[in-house]
Amino acid sequence: MKYRSVFDIIGPVMIGPSSSHTAGAARIGLVARQLFQKEPSWVSFHLYGSFAKTYQGHGTDVALVGGVLGFETFDTRITESMKIAKERGLNYSFHEEEAQLDHPNTVKIRMGDDHQEMELVGVSIGGGKVEIKELNGFELRLSGNHPAILVVHNDRFGAIASVSTILAKHQINIGHMQVSRKEVGKEALMVIEVDQNIGPDILQEVEALDHVEKVTKIHE
Amino acid sequence: MMFRNVQELVSLAEKEGIPISEIMIRQEMEYHERTREEIFAQMERNLNVMEKAVERGITEDVKSVSGLTGGDGKKLFEYMQSKETLAGNQLLEAVAKAMATNEVNAAMGTICATPTAGSAGVVPGVLFSTKNKLNPTREQMIRFLFTSGAFGFVVANNASISGAAGGCQAEVGSATGMAAAALVEMAGGTPKQCAEAMAMALKGMLGLVCDPVAGLVEVPCVKRNAFGSSNAIVAADLALAGIESRIPCDEVIDAMYRIGEAMPSAFKETAEGGLAATPTGRKYQEQIFGASVKKV
Numbered sequence: 001m002k003y004r005s006v007f008d009i010i011g012p013v014m015i016g017p018s019s020s021h022t023a024g025a026a027r028i029g030l031v032a033r034q035l036f037q038k039e040p041s042w043v044s045f046h047l048y049g050s051f052a053k054t055y056q057g058h059g060t061d062v063a064l065v066g067g068v069l070g071f072e073t074f075d076t077r078i079t080e081s082m083k084i085a086k087e088r089g090l091n092y093s094f095h096e097e098e099a100q101l102d103h104p105n106t107v108k109i110r111m112g113d114d115h116q117e118m119e120l121v122g123v124s125i126g127g128g129k130v131e132i133k134e135l136n137g138f139e140l141r142l143s144g145n146h147p148a149i150l151v152v153h154n155d156r157f158g159a160i161a162s163v164s165t166i167l168a169k170h171q172i173n174i175g176h177m178q179v180s181r182k183e184v185g186k187e188a189l190m191v192i193e194v195d196q197n198i199g200p201d202i203l204q205e206v207e208a209l210d211h212v213e214k215v216t217k218i219h220e
Numbered sequence: 221m222m223f224r225n226v227q228e229l230v231s232l233a234e235k236e237g238i239p240i241s242e243i244m245i246r247q248e249m250e251y252h253e254r255t256r257e258e259i260f261a262q263m264e265r266n267l268n269v270m271e272k273a274v275e276r277g278i279t280e281d282v283k284s285v286s287g288l289t290g291g292d293g294k295k296l297f298e299y300m301q302s303k304e305t306l307a308g309n310q311l312l313e314a315v316a317k318a319m320a321t322n323e324v325n326a327a328m329g330t331i332c333a334t335p336t337a338g339s340a341g342v343v344p345g346v347l348f349s350t351k352n353k354l355n356p357t358r359e360q361m362i363r364f365l366f367t368s369g370a371f372g373f374v375v376a377n378n379a380s381i382s383g384a385a386g387g388c389q390a391e392v393g394s395a396t397g398m399a400a401a402a403l404v405e406m407a408g409g410t411p412k413q414c415a416e417a418m419a420m421a422l423k424g425m426l427g428l429v430c431d432p433v434a435g436l437v438e439v440p441c442v443k444r445n446a447f448g449s450s451n452a453i454v455a456a457d458l459a460l461a462g463i464e465s466r467i468p469c470d471e472v473i474d475a476m477y478r479i480g481e482a483m484p485s486a487f488k489e490t491a492e493g494g495l496a497a498t499p500t501g502r503k504y505q506e507q508i509f510g511a512s513v514k515k516v
Contacts, residue, residue, distance in 0.1 A: 001221060001224075001377045002376065002377060003373055003376040003377050004221075004251065004252075005248060005251075005252060006244050006247075006248050006259075006263075006366060006369035006370070006373060007248075007262060007263075007266075007369075008373075008376065009334070009335045009368070009369045009372035009373050009376060009381070009398075010263065010266055010332065010333075010334055010335070010343075010365045010366075010368060010369045010372070011266055011332060011333060012332070012333055013265070013266060013269045013330065013331070013332050013333075014330070014331065014332075014333060014337060015328055015329070015330060016324070016325030016326060016327070016328050016329055016330075016331055016337050016340075016437070017284075017325050017326050017328060017337055017338070017436070017437035017438070018336070018337050018338055018437045019333040019335075019336040019337040019338070019340075020336065020382055020383070020384060020489075021437075022337065023333065023337065049384070049490075050384040050488070050489045050490050053435060053490045053491060053492070054432070054435025054436075054489065054490065054491050055435075056435070056509060057286075057432070057434050057435030057436040057437075057491070057508075057509075058435060058436070058437060059328065074330060076330070078328075079328050103385070104384040104385065104485070104488065104489070104490075105382075105384050125382065125385075126335075126336065126376070126380060126381045126382025126384070126385060126390075127333055127335045127336050127376065127381050127382070128333050128336075128337075195253070
C-alpha cells in the first residue's frame with residue numbers, strides 16, 4: 001500500500017498551489033538536500049511528463065529550489081526561494097525533458113559543489129507523497145515518510161548482517177530494507193527505513209564497521 | 221492494515237458497532253503506534269489550518285499571482301448575506317467556503333491538502349457549512365476529517381488521487397466522495413449510508429478531466445471545487461433518504477481508476493486539452509507566460 005496514514009490523505013499542511021507539483025516537489029528537493037548533507041553550490045533539475053509541461057504554473061520550480069534550500073512544504077519562505085537562492089549563491093537551472101517515464105511527475109536532480117556530486121530521481125505520486133527511485137545510479141524505493149538511513153558499503157558477505165545487528169542492539173525496528181549493487185563485489189547500497197529515530201552514536205557505530213564506507217541519515 | 225476496501229471498512233464498523241471515523245483512528249493508533257491524543261492533536265492542527273484558509277478566503281481580497289482567480293468565494297458569501305438565494309444558504313455556504321479555500325491555495329497561501337491541494341476546497345467547504353444545520357462539536361469536526369480520510373485512504377491505495385495519473389475525477393471526484401461520506405456520519409447516518417454517499421458522489425464525477433488553463437491550479441479548479449462541495453451535500457442527502465447506489469462503492473472506485481488509465485494524457489494535468497486548449501485558455505497561457513513557453 002502506497003498510502004499508509006490518514007495524514008497522507010488529510011494533509012500535508014502546505015503552501016499552495018499543488019500537492020503533487022508544489023508540496024511533492026519541495027519534498028523531493030528536501031530529500032536530495034538531506035542526502036547531500038549540505039547546501040550544494042549548483043543544482044540542475046531535469047523535468048519529465050506533467051512536471052516538464054506545467055512546472056512554472058504550479059510553482060514546481062520554486063518548490064524544488066525551496067526544498068534544496070532545506071525548506072519544508074509548509075515553510076512560507078518557499079514563495080521566496082528563488083530570491084533566497086540568489087542571496088545564498090545557489091546556482092540553479094531547469095531542463096524540460098522529452099522522454100516518457102513510468103510516472104508523469106518525475107524529476108532528476110543533479111547537485112554538487114567543488115568536492116562532490118550527486119544524482120537523484122524522485123517521483124511525486126500525488127497528495128504530496130513522494131518516492132525516490134534512484135540515487136547515483138542505484139535503483140531504490142524510498143517513501144520519505146519514515147526515518148531512514150543509507151549505507152554505502154562493499155558488496156561482501158556479512159555486511160548486511162553486521163548493520164542489522166547494530167540496529168537490533170539499539171532496539172531499532174526495521175520497517176523496510178533494500179539492498180542494491182551495480183556489480184558483484186563492488187560498491188553497494190543499503191536503504192533502511194526504521195520506526196525510531198537513529199541517533200548520531202548509532203550512525204558512527206555503523207560507519208565504523210568493516211566494509212561500510214558511508215552512512216547518511218535521510219529523514220528524522 | 222485493518223481494511224483494504226470500502227466493504228471491509230463498513231463491515232468492520234458494523235461488526236464493532238462504531239462509526240467509520242473510529243475505525244480510521246484505531247488503525248492510525250495501531251499501525252503507527254501513536255496515542256489517540258497525538259492523533260487527535262495532529263488532526264486538530266489540520267482543522268485549524270483549514271479554518272484559517274476559509275476565513276481568509278471569505279473576508280480578504282485574495283488574488284493569485286497570475287490574476288486568474290480570487291475573490292469569488294467572498295463575492296458569493298456576501299451575496300448570501302444580502303439576497304434571497306435560490307439554492308439555499310447551507311449549500312451555498314459550502315460552495316463559498318470551498319472556493320475560498322482554493323483561492324487561498326492559488327494565491328500560494330497555507331492550506332491542508334484534502335486529499336490534494338487542487339481539491340483542498342471540497343472537504344473544508346462542506347465541513348464548515350454544517351455549523352447552523354448540525355451545530356457540530358469540535359470533536360465531531362475532527363471526526364469528520366477522519367471519516368473523509370478513511371474513504372480517501374481506500375481511493376488512494378486502490379485507484380488514484382492524482383490528477384496527473386487519473387484526471388480531476390481522482391482529485392475533486394475523490395474529495396467529493398470523501399466529504400459526502402463524512403457528512404452522512406456527522407448527520408447520524410450509518411456506515412453503510414456513508415459508503416452509499418461516497419459511491420453516488422463519485423459516480424457523479426466519473427470521467428472528469430484535469431485540464432488546467434496555463435497549467436495553473438486555478439481555472440477550472442476553483443469552480444470544480446464549488447460543484448464538488450454541492451454534489452457532496454446532495455449525495456449525503458440521497459444516502460440519508462435511504463437511496464442506494466446500484467454499483468457498490470468499491471466497484472465505482474475501480475471504475476474511476478480504469479477510466480483514469482484510459483484517459484489520454486492531454487486530459488491529465490498537462491494543460492494540453494479541454495479548457496486549457498480553448499482559444500481563451502491559450503490566450504491566458506500566453507498572457508501569463510509569454511509565447512515562448514508555448515508547447516504542444
